[in-house]
Amino acid sequence: MKKLILLIGLLIFSCKEHNSNVSQLTQNPNVIIVFTDDQGYGDLGYHGNPILKTPNLDAFAEASLELTNFHVGTTCSPSRAGLLTGRNANRNNAWHTIAGCSILSANEETMAEVFGNNQYETVMFGKWHLGDNYPYRPIDRGFQHALYHGGGGIGQTPDYWGNDYFNDNYFRNGKPEKFNGYCTDVWFNQAIEFLEERESGEPFFMYLALNAAHSPFNVPDAFAEMYEDAPLSEEQKRFYGMITNIDLNFGRLIEYLKKNKLFENTILIFTTDNGTARGITHLKDKDKVLGYNAGLRGIKGSHYDGGHRVP
Numbered sequence: 439m440k441k442l443i444l445l446i447g448l449l450i451f452s453c454k455e456h457n458s459n460v461s462q463l464t465q466n467p468n469v470i471i472v473f474t475d476d477q478g479y480g481d482l483g484y485h486g487n488p489i490l491k492t493p494n495l496d497a498f499a500e501a502s503l504e505l506t507n508f509h510v511g512t513t514c515s516p517s518r519a520g521l522l523t524g525r526n527a528n529r530n531n532a533w534h535t536i537a538g539c540s541i542l543s544a545n546e547e548t549m550a551e552v553f554g555n556n557q558y559e560t561v562m563f564g565k566w567h568l569g570d571n572y573p574y575r576p577i578d579r580g581f582q583h584a585l586y587h588g589g590g591g592i593g594q595t596p597d598y599w600g601n602d603y604f605n606d607n608y609f610r611n612g613k614p615e616k617f618n619g620y621c622t623d624v625w626f627n628q629a630i631e632f633l634e635e636r637e638s639g640e641p642f643f644m645y646l647a648l649n650a651a652h653s654p655f656n657v658p659d660a661f662a663e664m665y666e667d668a669p670l671s672e673e674q675k676r677f678y679g680m681i682t683n684i685d686l687n688f689g690r691l692i693e694y695l696k697k698n699k700l701f702e703n704t705i706l707i708f709t710t711d712n713g714t715a716r717g718i719t720h721l722k723d724k725d726k727v728l729g730y731n732a733g734l735r736g737i738k739g740s741h742y743d744g745g746h747r748v749p
Contacts, residue, residue, distance in 0.1 A: 466558070466641040467703050467705050468642050468644075468700065468704040469553070469558075469641075469642075469643045469644070469704070469705045469707075470644045470646060470691075470705070471521070471644070471645050471707045471709070472646045472706070472708045472709075473518070473521065473645070473646065473648065473709060473710065474681075474708075474711070475565060475648055475649050475650060475651060475652040475711055476651050476652045476653070476712065476714065476715035476716075476738055477684075477710040477748075478713040478715075478731065478737065478738070478744065479713070479731070479732045479734055479743075479744070479747050479749060480714060480717050480718075480729075480730045480731040480733075480734065481651075481681055481714050482495055482681075483495070484499045484500065486730070488730065489665065489670065489678065489729075490730070491664060491682050491685070492682065493689075494685045494688050494692065495684075495685050495708065498688070498692065498706075498708065499749075504749070507747070508747065508748055508749070509746045509747055510709075510712060511527060511711070512738065512739050512740060512741065512745040512746045513534070513711075514540070514565075514590055514652075514711050514712065515534065515542075515567050515568060515590070516532055517711040517712055518532070518566075518567055518568055518647065519532035519542045522542070522548045522549045522550065522568075522579075522645075523542070523547065523548055523549070525546055529543075529546075530542055530543050530546045531543040531546075535590050536590070540567055540590065542568040542574060544573055544574065548579045548580045549580070549645075550562070550576070550580030550581045550643065550645065552580075554580050554582065554643075558640060558641050558642060558643045559583075559638050559640050559642040559643070560580055560582050560644075560645075561581060561582065561629075561632055561642065561645070562581045562583075562586065562644070562645040562647060563584075563585050563625045563626075563628055563629050563632075563644075563645075564585075564586060564587070564647040564648050564649060565586065565590075565591075565648065565652075566584075566586045567589070570588050575612060577611050577612060581645070583611065583632065585609070585610045585611075585615075585625075585628055586608060586609055587601065587609070588609065591649055591653070592606060592621055593654065602654075603620060603621045603654075603657075604619070604620055605617070605618050605619065606621060606624075608624070620658055620683070621649060621650065622648055622649075622650045622680070623687060625646060625648055625687075626646070626687040626690060626691060629644060629646055630690070630691065630694050633694065633695075633698070650680045650683065651681050651684070651716075652715065653715060655673050655676035655677050655679075655716065656676070657680045658679075658683070661683045662675050662678075663679075664679060664682060669728060670719075670728050670729060671719045671728055673716050673719070674716050674717070674719055674728060674729055677716040677717070692706070709749055710749060712738045712739075712746060712748065713734070713738045713739075713740060713743075713745040713747070714737050714738060714744070715737065715738045717730060718731045718737065731744055
């Protein structure tokens with residue numbers, strides 16, 4: 439209970455310091471964490487990217503408290519485990535992304551367990567990457583409801599065979615279920631559907647952990663075509679398209695929260711798991727770089743700031 443009170447207290451205090459309106463927050467506000475994949479510090483318009491279109495995230499940042507020197511792990515699982523436990527990767531066992539080294543130790547208590555033990559309804563959507571089998575699945579680690587893909591990315595070996603980001607099979611509470619549409623759209627659609635259908639009057643904790651913009655850079659053509667004439671590689675155009683799709687869905691979520699009078703009593707957090715994967719591309723001539731990295735050195739996997747400093 440003390441951990442939960444401390445977490446909520448710090449968040450509310452931070453909002454007050456930023457002069458945000460917290461008058462509507464109750465003692466037990468809802469909490470939503472939107473956690474994207476492979477989106478670096480420079481992969482947002484409000485960090486000065488001259489090409490990328492993220493109007494909803496830009497507006498959200500303008501109205502929010504932003505941590506500008508926030509650091510995570512340099513790859514997926516260590517950051518996810520650290521976020522959910524508050525423990526360093528050397529302690530929680532999730533220090534890599536493959537070969538059993540991404541499995542979160544069963545001895546660690548997760549944020550979902552803390553919220554659940556304090557009368558919160560807990561739910562997650564998207565990428566888990568902390569263990570695919572009992573007792574390491576999200577439904578074994580405090581999430582009362584979970585819809586997720588397997589492994590560290592859609593289409594990887596531990597995932598459902600044939601998944602490719604479109605019209606895939608995902609696991610709902612451990613059982614495969616077919617969905618129509620693009621993966622990021624599915625995660626947000628299901629998140630909004632959860633909010634629409636929930637009957638409990640209890641507050642909720644939602645962990646919306648997207649697999650985008652992780653490779654392969656599959657995205658509806660309309661989003662990649664937005665960058666058709668941009669000075670980017672073909673992969674970067676699709677990578678940017680994935681992020682713009684995230685931005686569109688993030689805006690839909692905020693619109694739903696406001697329309698249904700949930701926004702004022704919800705702590706909404708947006709962050710990412712590591713540095714950019716394709717925000718910058720070095721050409722054969724190493725002096726030429728396509729893209730934008732907010733002046734940071736390094737990308738995903740690097741020990742330099744570009745590998746672990748995130749929004």
